[in-house]
Amino acid sequence: MSPDQSVLESPDLAGICFPFSKIPQYSNVLSVDYHIVVPIFNEGDGLEGILEKIKSLGYLHKITFVNDASTDNSRNVLQRWEGREGIEVLHLIENRKKEGAIREVLEILNRQGRLADKIILLDADSFLVPKEKGVKLEDIIAKASRYMDQENVAGMAFRMDPLLPEKPNFLQKAQYAEYSAVRFWNRITSKQEQLWVINGPGGIFRGDLLLFTLRDMVPDFETGDLLITVKMMKHGHRVGYYTGIKVQTTVPKTVAGLFKQRRRWERGTTKVLFNEKSFYLKQFMGLRILALQTIINFLIPLGILVQIVRVPFFNLKQFMIGVVINYMFWMFFNTVVVLSDSDAKKEKDRLRILKWFFLQGFAYTAIAVPARVAGFYDAVKWLCVHDY
Secondary structure (H helix, E strand, C coil): CCCCCCHHHCHHHCCCCCCHHHCCCCCCCCCCCEEEEEEECCCHHHHHHHHHHHHHHCCHHHEEEEEECCCCCHHHHHHHHHHHHCCEEEEECCCCHHHHHHHHHHHHHHHCCCCCCEEEEECCCEEEEECCCCCCHHHHHHHHHHHHHHHCEEEEEEEEEECCCCCCCHHHHHHHHHHHHHHHHHHHHHHHCCCCCCCCCEEEEEHHHHHHHHHCCCCCCCCHHHHHHHHHHHCCCEEEEEEEEEEEECCCCCHHHHHHHHHHHHHHHHHHHHHCHHHHHHHHHCCCHHHHHHHHHHHHHHHHHHHHHHCCCCCHHHHHHHHHHHHHHHHHHHHHHHHCCHHHHHCCCHHHHHHHHHHHHHHHHHHHHHHHHHHHHHHHHHHHHCCC
């Protein structure tokens, strides 16, 4: 079947439930035509709470949820909300992976002549809020959309903040600090109309370009949002960073959860870097900030790996000294990041982030680095047996 054929013609999608006739048009809302797509796979544990939060924020009716053949209770939760709140849900009977599930929705919308001018992608464990209190979300989306049109921007990342409980644990504090570094890189790389990634938890895209990009992808990457961003930039499209909207997203709260997440991220990132190596090499040749971020991304784990390799030839004391040096470099860099974060300054959050960066350094060294090593090994093994 050709990429642009309607998914309704695919026999393995027979019986999907997607009442498009009920989808309202949004072109009359502050002159912005947008739609939100939320892919869901085995998110049953936290889905009820996220739906309640979105309902309280008033944009539940703007979303199409895609149940990507979940095997937990996600389908039951969504069906209850379909009956109670009339939410729009596409139930897939075969898992399409995140990007494949998103494409299914966009293909149907396109065939129905309902593909919105702007598509917002939102993870199932995340929700949108205006950064400024008292400002309507739809007003901010309209402003973001107008900016995209004026500047000819294909996609933009929103500001990401971890959703913290009243009493966050060690890992949640560490990740809260880490997201400050994400904001830093988004700010500076967007100056050259590039980004490392339009964040998976939430971003906004031109609908037609997003569908075109997804048609050019095989959805088997663990970090498909990275691949979407790279492919858009490869085609000469500009991407940006919009801080007027915050995405509050849940983060792993256990060691096992964080390890699994970072292993998956590294596995997917390595695949994308290998597959799109010509693009990244051009960034180095062009002395782009994105190239600098690529180097920094690997400096810390590379430094620790070097120390591990040295252990058989030196002694444990020298190994520990090397780890401490890496840790101190990491803390110096992150101090610069916090001091340059204008949002943290306005929100009087600098001291907390800086304190939590000390925790983040330990979490990164003890958990994230071994997870990244494992993910890199997974990717290399995968690449060795697949024809890329």
